[in-house]
Amino acid sequence: MRVATDIGGTFTDVVTLDASGIHGWKVLSTPSHPDLAVCEVITDLPRILSFSHGTTVATNAVLERKGARIALVTTEGFRDLLYIARQTRPRLYDFDCHRPVPLVPRSRCFEIRERIGPDGAVILPLRPDDLHALVTHILETRVEAVAVCLLFSYKNPSHEILIQQALERHGIPVSRSSEIIPEFREYERASTTTINAAVQPVVRDYLEKIRQALHSAGGPVDYDVMKSAGGLPCSWEKRCTNPI
Secondary structure (H helix, E strand, O other): OEEEEEEOOOEEEEEEEEOOEEEEEEEEOOOOOOHHHHHHHHHHOOOOOEEEEEOOHHHHHHHOOOOOOEEEEEEOOOOOHHHHOOOOOOOOOOOOOOOOOOOOOHHHEEEEOOEEOOOOOEEEOOOHHHHHHHHHHHHHOOOOEEEEEOOOOOOOOHHHHHHHHHHHOOOOOEEEHHHHOOOOOHHHHHHHHHHHHHHHHHHHHHHHHHHHHHHHOOOOOOOEEOOOOOOOOOEHHHHHHOOO
16 A cells, blocks of 8 residues: 655645555644654554655744754854845835844854865865864754854865764764755855754654654655655655755
């Protein structure tokens, strides 16, 4: 049997395909623990050969400000990237407009001495001592995930990779901009990577519970998760790393 599910605020949609044809129905969603409705469906169905899933867990975590406790690492001098942002706004002369508060407080925005040039050449190497000090400071903040956005890393990600490796050795998941959105414009890269870091632990735990339910029901080891832009496939493991 092939199974597909999609979680909504009130109902979770289920569609199955087997020898008898295509069947669809709805079950009540479980907003406080969104994985429960899906896991119950998995448990109630006969042997599942393939499983596909769509969810708004990441979107809801951002909108409700229920993401993980995170930190941001930038090139020295760019600590306020998220706070300076850009001038673009719907009503340029509206003095009562309010910008959304960044997902990372300034106290958890860290700088590191390094510099990659616009052509990808290393202008200022990242020193091991500076990296060690950065990791020490981040560990003291007890964050659940870290976003890394260094200048021109989309041309040369080597420094971001060094930071990622150093933090992951301590069990901290890292979202690096050169992997999430390898494009120019620092604010856009930083804001997108920060969102990914904020929802990464939430989505990882959610998708892992569904994977365990599939495994217990004798289903496939892997399953597909719909991408943010729509379409399949994207493995649950890939979505755990890059949920947006």
